[in-house]
Amino acid sequence: MDRQGYFDHAIFFIVVITLYTIGVMQTTFLPTPWEIGYALEEQFEQGLLIPALEAAVYAIAVGYFIAVIVGIPVGVAMGIDRHVNSFLNPYVNAIYVVPFSALVPALVIWFGTGYQVRVLVVFFFAVFPIVMNSQEGARTAPENLIEAARSFGADRLYIIRNIVLPHEISYVVAGLRLGIGRAVKGLVITELLISATGFGLLLHRYSARLEFAGVFSVVLLLMTMGIVSVWTLKQIESRIVHWEA
Amino acid sequence: MSTALRDQIKVSLEGIFSRSRISVGLWESMVGILIGILLWEWYATDKPVFFFPGWFDILDALSVQFAEGELIPSLQGSLQTLFLGFFLAVIVGVPLGLSMGMNERLASLLNPYINALYVAPISALVPIIILVGGASFESRVAVVFLFAIFEITITTYEGARTTPNRIIDVAKSFGASRYFIFRRVVLPYDLPYIFAGMRLGVGRAVKGMILAELLISWANLGAMIRTAQNNINVAGVLSIVLLLMILGLILTFVLKKASQYLTPWQPEVNV
Numbered sequence: 001m002d003r004q005g006y007f008d009h010a011i012f013f014i015v016v017i018t019l020y021t022i023g024v025m026q027t028t029f030l031p032t033p034w035e036i037g038y039a040l041e042e043q044f045e046q047g048l049l050i051p052a053l054e055a056a057v058y059a060i061a062v063g064y065f066i067a068v069i070v071g072i073p074v075g076v077a078m079g080i081d082r083h084v085n086s087f088l089n090p091y092v093n094a095i096y097v098v099p100f101s102a103l104v105p106a107l108v109i110w111f112g113t114g115y116q117v118r119v120l121v122v123f124f125f126a127v128f129p130i131v132m133n134s135q136e137g138a139r140t141a142p143e144n145l146i147e148a149a150r151s152f153g154a155d156r157l158y159i160i161r162n163i164v165l166p167h168e169i170s171y172v173v174a175g176l177r178l179g180i181g182r183a184v185k186g187l188v189i190t191e192l193l194i195s196a197t198g199f200g201l202l203l204h205r206y207s208a209r210l211e212f213a214g215v216f217s218v219v220l221l222l223m224t225m226g227i228v229s230v231w232t233l234k235q236i237e238s239r240i241v242h243w244e245a
Numbered sequence: 246m247s248t249a250l251r252d253q254i255k256v257s258l259e260g261i262f263s264r265s266r267i268s269v270g271l272w273e274s275m276v277g278i279l280i281g282i283l284l285w286e287w288y289a290t291d292k293p294v295f296f297f298p299g300w301f302d303i304l305d306a307l308s309v310q311f312a313e314g315e316l317i318p319s320l321q322g323s324l325q326t327l328f329l330g331f332f333l334a335v336i337v338g339v340p341l342g343l344s345m346g347m348n349e350r351l352a353s354l355l356n357p358y359i360n361a362l363y364v365a366p367i368s369a370l371v372p373i374i375i376l377v378g379g380a381s382f383e384s385r386v387a388v389v390f391l392f393a394i395f396e397i398t399i400t401t402y403e404g405a406r407t408t409p410n411r412i413i414d415v416a417k418s419f420g421a422s423r424y425f426i427f428r429r430v431v432l433p434y435d436l437p438y439i440f441a442g443m444r445l446g447v448g449r450a451v452k453g454m455i456l457a458e459l460l461i462s463w464a465n466l467g468a469m470i471r472t473a474q475n476n477i478n479v480a481g482v483l484s485i486v487l488l489l490m491i492l493g494l495i496l497t498f499v500l501k502k503a504s505q506y507l508t509p510w511q512p513e514v515n516v
Binding site for chain 1: 269270271273274276277278281296350353354361365366367368369370371372373375376448451452456459460466467470471473474477479482483486489490493494
């Protein structure tokens with residue numbers, strides 16, 4: 001970032017802080033940052049946050065893991081074979097179109113309010129970009145490079161190792177990054193809709209008591225979770241896929 | 246099966262299909278969907294109706310909801326929320342994306358925040374929206390707005406940013422003003438992107454709408470889902486889910502057609 005950029009961000013920051021301060025003074029619902037900090041500390045000390053966080057991370061980890069080990073092979077198969085592609089395409093699109101928040105009530109009747117629903121929704125949210133990207137990568141393997149390698153007598157293994165895989169992996173890793181962001185979104189939706197357990201219970205409780213700082217701290221935690229997980233995978237992505245700037 | 250035999254079957258199959266107007270791929274998709282529907286129906290046969298309904302039970306539930314006179318007013322109410330929120334997202338998001346595309350300084354200032362909010366779970370803000378706006382129509386519109394706007398802004402910006410520099414340079418070398426470049430170069434290039442962003446945004450708007458109706462105040466279609474849930478009537482939940490899916494598909498389709506009609510120079514972009 002250049003000097004002008006830093007300057008702009010500083011001005012923007014000051015404007016936001018000023019607006020927030022006015023908001024804190026003029027309205028009743030905006031808590032100050034330290035109030036949010038205290039609320040967070042209190043939630044930790046009362047032992048409310050850790051179990052909710054554990055359950056959430058567990059659901060994300062399991063759902064995302066299943067999405068990865070299912071999504072990549074399915075996507076690659078769809079990219080390689082157009083019959084598989086047209087056979088499975090309606091389902092992949094359906095996963096994207098279904099409003100899962102509307103489906104959660106049905107899922108609760110089927111699976112209860114425990115971790116199964118969370119894992120399931122996280123899986124469906126995460127699997128879509130992973131499948132799409134793996135498919136796109138496999139479909140667009142650079143033909144001309146493969147032809148060139150072949151005409152120089154390269155064997156199949158060499159072509160896969162040096163052309164197809166480096167091309168595919170950049171797509172897959174991007175899919176994994178998009179997938180983790182959507183996994184967190186899926187989790188948050190289930191947490192909000194299932195107010196009997198986890199973060200949903202916390203939010204429900206603080207909202208009912210009009211403890212604004214308590215609500216803000218949980219909300220900020222959830223949003224940070226989404227941003228940090230995507231950012232982490234972005235860093236890993238730029239390490240792995242260093243050839244695609 | 247030997248490769249030669251497989252190829253021969255393929256050729257003869259394609260011969261059959263090429264005579265009909267529907268492509269092989271579409272046939273395969275339809276077979277895929279049919280298998281899914283049959284599997285669902287087969288799984289539902291020995292399950293109680295309230296717990297795992299078959300397709301006819303779901304359609305039945307929809308017709309009951311329609312006959313009880315609840316469906317149409319609910320749908321109208323939902324659409325009102327949806328369109329107002331989406332409209333606001335368009336009239337804020339498109340100018341924002343365009344001005345970011347025209348002004349690099351503004352873009353580098355706002356980009357990190359917009360990208361962060363784009364990947365962050367926006368639905369987490371709903372509890373705060375409830376605290377601020379209460380269980381009101383405005384709160385629900387705000388959720389739809391927040392769900393749709395980032396998709397629209399980012400896609401619009403992407404189109405404006407990638408306007409080919411050589412065209413802008415040509416315009417400049419002929420003495421075009423900034424407004425002329427915006428009106429005659431950037432905007433026509435960006436318009437397909439704007440439509441693409443609206444297409445993506447309207448899908449998200451539907452999701453935001455139903456989430457708001459389930460969480461903020463049990464209203465319209467969301468209230469119908471909640472009622473069905475409380476009565477342990479899965480068919481009643483799934484019928485609304487089906488309706489919402491169809492609604493999303495129709496709106497996406499309409500925007501796609503509108504884009505093909507209104508921007509014939511580049512009917513579609515992939516973003």
